Amino acid sequence: MSVLLRHGVVQCITPPKFELILSSIDTFVKTGKLNKGFETDLRDIQEFYGANIGVTLYEYIRDSTLNTNDTILTSYKKFEKFRGVLDLMSEIFSHDFSKSFVNSIEANSTLKDLVSSGMDAYKRGQSGESTEQDELILSTLALVSKHQTLEFIPFEIELPTSTFDEPKLCDLKVIVENLADDFSQFVGDWKNQMITHLFESFGRMRISELFDIIVDFPESKPALIDLKECLSKVNLDDHLVNTYKASLRKRLLHAGAQTPDIIIQFISTVRSFSIIDQTGRYLKAIMKDITDYLMTREDTIKCLSKMMTEEGGELWEELEDPTVIRTEEEEDEEKPALDSSKPDLIKIFVDMHRGNKDLFINEYKDTLTEKLLKGGFDIEVETRTVELLKIRFGEKALYYCEIMLKDISDSKFINNNINSQLSNEDQLEVKIISRNFWPSSAQETEDVTQHSKLHPSVRDMMDAFQQQYQKLKAPRRLLWQPCLGQIDIIVTIGHSEVPITTNPIDASLLLYFAEDETFTVPKLCELLNISQDVCDKKISHWVKMGLLKMVDQGLYSIQDEYNPDQNETEAVEDSDSNKKGGRQALMRQYDDIVHGMLSTMDSMDASRIHQMLSMVISDPLPTYDYDVQELRVYLQELIEEGVLEIESNMYRLK
Amino acid sequence: MAKAKIVKARLVANWTWNGVNEVCGICHVHLDGCPPEATAKFQTPGDDCPVVWGECKHAFHLTCITKWLGTQSDSQSCPMCRRRWEYSG
Numbered sequence: 001m002s003v004l005l006r007h008g009v010v011q012c013i014t015p016p017k018f019e020l021i022l023s024s025i026d027t028f029v030k031t032g033k034l035n036k037g038f039e040t041d042l043r044d045i046q047e048f049y050g051a052n053i054g055v056t057l058y059e060y061i062r063d064s065t066l067n068t069n070d071t072i073l074t075s076y077k078k079f080e081k082f083r084g085v086l087d088l089m090s091e092i093f094s095h096d097f098s099k100s101f102v103n104s105i106e107a108n109s110t111l112k113d114l115v116s117s118g119m120d121a122y123k124r125g126q127s128g129e130s131t132e133q134d135e136l137i138l139s140t141l142a143l144v145s146k147h148q149t150l151e152f153i154p155f156e157i158e159l160p161t162s163t164f165d166e167p168k169l170c171d172l173k174v175i176v177e178n179l180a181d182d183f184s185q186f187v188g189d190w191k192n193q194m195i196t197h198l199f200e201s202f203g204r205m206r207i208s209e210l211f212d213i214i215v216d217f218p219e220s221k222p223a224l225i226d227l228k229e230c231l232s233k234v235n236l237d238d239h240l241v242n243t244y245k246a247s248l249r250k251r252l253l254h255a256g257a258q259t260p261d262i263i264i265q266f267i268s269t270v271r272s273f274s275i276i277d278q279t280g281r282y283l284k285a286i287m288k289d290i291t292d293y294l295m296t297r298e299d300t301i302k303c304l305s306k307m308m309t310e311e312g313g314e315l316w317e318e319l320e321d322p323t324v325i326r327t328e329e330e331e332d333e334e335k336p337a338l339d340s341s342k343p344d345l346i347k348i349f350v351d352m353h354r355g356n357k358d359l360f361i362n363e364y365k366d367t368l369t370e371k372l373l374k375g376g377f378d379i380e381v382e383t384r385t386v387e388l389l390k391i392r393f394g395e396k397a398l399y400y401c402e403i404m405l406k407d408i409s410d411s412k413f414i415n416n417n418i419n420s421q422l423s424n425e426d427q428l429e430v431k432i433i434s435r436n437f438w439p440s441s442a443q444e445t446e447d448v449t450q451h452s453k454l455h456p457s458v459r460d461m462m463d464a465f466q467q468q469y470q471k472l473k474a475p476r477r478l479l480w481q482p483c484l485g486q487i488d489i490i491v492t493i494g495h496s497e498v499p500i501t502t503n504p505i506d507a508s509l510l511l512y513f514a515e516d517e518t519f520t521v522p523k524l525c526e527l528l529n530i531s532q533d534v535c536d537k538k539i540s541h542w543v544k545m546g547l548l549k550m551v552d553q554g555l556y557s558i559q560d561e562y563n564p565d566q567n568e569t570e571a572v573e574d575s576d577s578n579k580k581g582g583r584q585a586l587m588r589q590y591d592d593i594v595h596g597m598l599s600t601m602d603s604m605d606a607s608r609i610h611q612m613l614s615m616v617i618s619d620p621l622p623t624y625d626y627d628v629q630e631l632r633v634y635l636q637e638l639i640e641e642g643v644l645e646i647e648s649n650m651y652r653l654k
Numbered sequence: 655m656a657k658a659k660i661v662k663a664r665l666v667a668n669w670t671w672n673g674v675n676e677v678c679g680i681c682h683v684h685l686d687g688c689p690p691e692a693t694a695k696f697q698t699p700g701d702d703c704p705v706v707w708g709e710c711k712h713a714f715h716l717t718c719i720t721k722w723l724g725t726q727s728d729s730q731s732c733p734m735c736r737r738r739w740e741y742s743g
Contacts, residue, residue: 373666399696406698428663434699435668436687458663475672476700484666491658504665514658 018045025061025085032081042092054093061085062104075105164213164223169202169230196234203230207240211247217268221275228276241285244269248286253293258629259303264314266290267345274343283343291352298607299628304349305363309385318345319388346392357393361401364389365439368401373431373484377412379405403437418468428461431485432469432478452482453529455508491547494561498547505530509538513548518557587626587634591643594635595653598644603652606632671705671713678705679734680718689715708732709740 021042024035045053065078079086079101086097176198177191206213206227213220213227230236251257252265269290273283294300308315350357371382383405390398411432419426454462462480470477487507491498491514500510508528512519525535539556542548551557590613597612598604604612610631613624626634635651638644645654671685681689688703692715697703704716712734714722723730723739730739 395696399693402696403698410700426662427660428665431664431666432669433666434686435670436684437699457660458665461660461663462665469669470672473669473700475705476669477672478667479670481666481668485664487663487665488661489658490661499661504663507660507663511658511660 021045021057022060025057026064028085029061029065034085039088039092042089046092051093051095054089054095054097058086058089058093058095058097058100062101066104079105164209164216164220167222167226169226172198172202199230199233200236203227203234203236204239206230207236207243210240210244211251214265214268214272217272220272224272224275231276237282241282244282245286245289248289253289259294259297259299260307260314262290262294262297263300263303263307266294267314270343270345270348280343287348295352298605298610301353301359301363302627305360305367308346308360309364309367309389311381311385315345315349319385319392357397361389361393361397362439365401365404366441368404369439369441372404372408374486377408377415377429379408400437403434407431407433407437414469414472417472418465421468422464428465430465430478435479451529452505453508453527454482454504455511457511458487458504458508491558493547493559496562498562500547506538506542510542510547513556513558518551518555520554520556584630584633587630590624590634591638594638595643598651598653603647603650605649606635606651609635609651669700674705674713676713678715678718679712680714680722683715685713685715689718691717707742708737709742710735710737711742 020035021038024038024041028034061082065082066075070078079098082101083098086101089095090097173195176194206223209223210227213223217224231240252262269286270283273280276282304315307313308319310316350360353359368382368386372379386398386401386405389401395402408431411430414432415429419428422428453459466478482504485504486501487504488499488501489507489510491500491510500507502510505528509524512524512527521532521535521539524530524539525532528535530538539548543550543556546563547559548556549559593613594609597609601608606628610626610628613626613631635644635646639646639651642654644651646652669686674685677684678689683689685705686699688697688699692703705713706716706719707713708719710732712732714733719733719739722733731737732739
């Protein structure tokens with residue numbers, strides 16, 4: 001009754017029929033049943049009081065049923081219950097009470113509450129199945145959609161991120177569709193728009209995660225297939241391209257990323273994009289950003305070549321794949337690229353270098369040289385790689401590599417032949433190479449030349465071999481390359497036998513020391529025919545290694561007792577002081593060389609320093625086998641120590 | 655007393671034709687290499703591309719001198735010194 005009084009409409013007149021209506025409604029609220037004659041009563045009241053009384057009655061019903069603590073779903077269930085009464089009243093009082101009721105449900109909780117309760121329900125729904133929670137989300141959806149504020153749909157933020165290994169979109173579609181049907185009385189024609197919006201919000205979410213999805217490729221294929229469906233339904237092309245470009249800039253294309261990582265992400269990008277888009281338009285839009293950046297890195301070609309030619313490398317399977325083969329002849333005909341679903345990555349990378357496939361082959365030649373000269377006579381793997389490269393790049397491009405392989409297999413044959421006659425217990429193994437066909441790395445280096453002389457015991461073996469070779473292959477002879485190759489020796493120092501594997505010159509030096517007690521540097525220079533600089537370096541190296549010692553000014557001999565612990569302690573101290581891995585710490589031994597180089601050359605970029613180190617460094621320092629990235633880390637260390645400074649990528653002494 | 659022994663020596667050597675370290679006077683490719691026709695046929699240096707000497711001590715790729723002599727209608731002369739070409743034993 002207070003309700004009625006509050007509105008003041010019927011303060012003075014309370015006819016019996018009005019009381020009847022109220023009690024009918026109360027009964028209905030309690031039991032769900034409507035008294036007979038309710039409709040007639042309503043009509044009488046309307047005739048007597050006019051339409052305003054309808055509003056009053058409606059407010060009475062609303063206030064006595066809706067509770068602010070109710071969930072959305074409960075409110076909707078109540079609405080369903082009152083629907084008949086409200087429709088009847090709407091008809092009599094010419095007022096849309098059904099709509100007003102729904103509006104007051106919405107007024108009870110703000111849109112934000114709706115969304116967040118929908119989200120909570122969705123979260124709970126993740127752990128177990130609950131149709132009620134699904135309904136709740138969708139009633140939220142229904143409401144939101146009615147307000148045309150679809151961007152609030154919780155899916156956008158609510159799907160668990162960073163799990164891309166199973167499809168999600170399909171389930172969501174079913175939920176949205178079912179619930180759009182269930183709630184069609186509120187949603188009406190909005191069903192299609194809801195589905196479209198699901199595609200849009202889900203698509204945007206996946207696009208925002210695209211970088212990580214591609215990192216996870218190929219495990220993330222299901223997520224990509226979901227994204228593909230979204231992209232086919234709503235236009236997110238520009239959004240995708242711009243978002244991915246931005247994340248590339250932020251996360252990949254900067255100095256902190258290692259070149260192989262950039263290439264791997266690029267490869268995954270190409271493969272992922274071929275799933276979401278067969279026309280290649282996304283790839284085309286983003287590719288230049290990556291390729292332009294990669295072209296600024298000096299080690300790109302090296303990394304690519306390595307990935308392509310190493311079994312199990314990222315591009316190895318591309319090389320192995322017979323379906324994407326373009327032979328030289330086809331290429332010349334300028335055929336339009338076959339519209340295959342599989343992108344031809346190698347072609348992309350060759351095109352990136354303006355179609356200059358020789359760059360790749362030359363890089364591979366260096367790798368091959370190292371493998372062939374360091375390895376044994378078993379070249380099965382290398383032969384296969386060269387075969388695959390031939391299929392890909394044409395026989396002509398691989399001509400030199402073919403000859404290199406043949407040199408090694410010929411050497412095997414010649415070695416077998418000669419060693420069988422020399423009965424030297426296979427102590428000597430010679431790789432006979434065709435100069436002019438091997439890269440310069442297989443030729444003499446600067447400070448140790450062809451004219452260096454090895455120890456007589458090695459020379460004896462060489463001479464015997466030479467003699468046999470000249471018989472076998474007349475009129476040809478061998479030009480020895482004392483700077484190349486390796487000798488395994490065992491040096492007995494005191495009570496220890498120390499196995500050493502080193503280059504021929506160092507081995508010769510140790511062999512001399514092992515038979516005579518002391519040497520001066522000039523004497524050794526004469527014996528080995530090397531410069532004093534080189535000799536000094538070699539001796540200080542072996543002193544450090546604990547094999548040699550200085551007995552007097554300028555006079556050296558072999559150690560009395562081999563004490564490797566001393567070296568290990570040194571090594572440990574080294575790595576501790578650097579707080580880096582042992583390998584990286586070992587780069588410190590190039591301090592002097594780098595210092596020397598930069599004092600003569602003023603300033604150099606990392607690739608030039610890398611080149612110089614690869615060329616210049618020879619014994620006694622171990623072979624320089626670091627990559628540019630490792631060199632950069634090392635140079636950074638020197639910058640931090642205040643030794644160097646860097647300006648527009650050029651390093652110089654401070 | 656210190657001593658040392660060699661376990662295994664793995665050395666590298668180039669091969670070369672005895673006594674010549676120069677380009678072929680006909681094709682201007684190093685004698686240790688292959689003349690252009692051989693390169694086109696993917697032949698390998700050495701056994702596939704032998705070198706021959708004349709009595710005049712000039713050396714050429716076998717294929718090069720053969721081709722040269724084939725173009726000489728009357729006298730068979732060395733393209734370098736014009737002396738009569740005789741293969742040196």
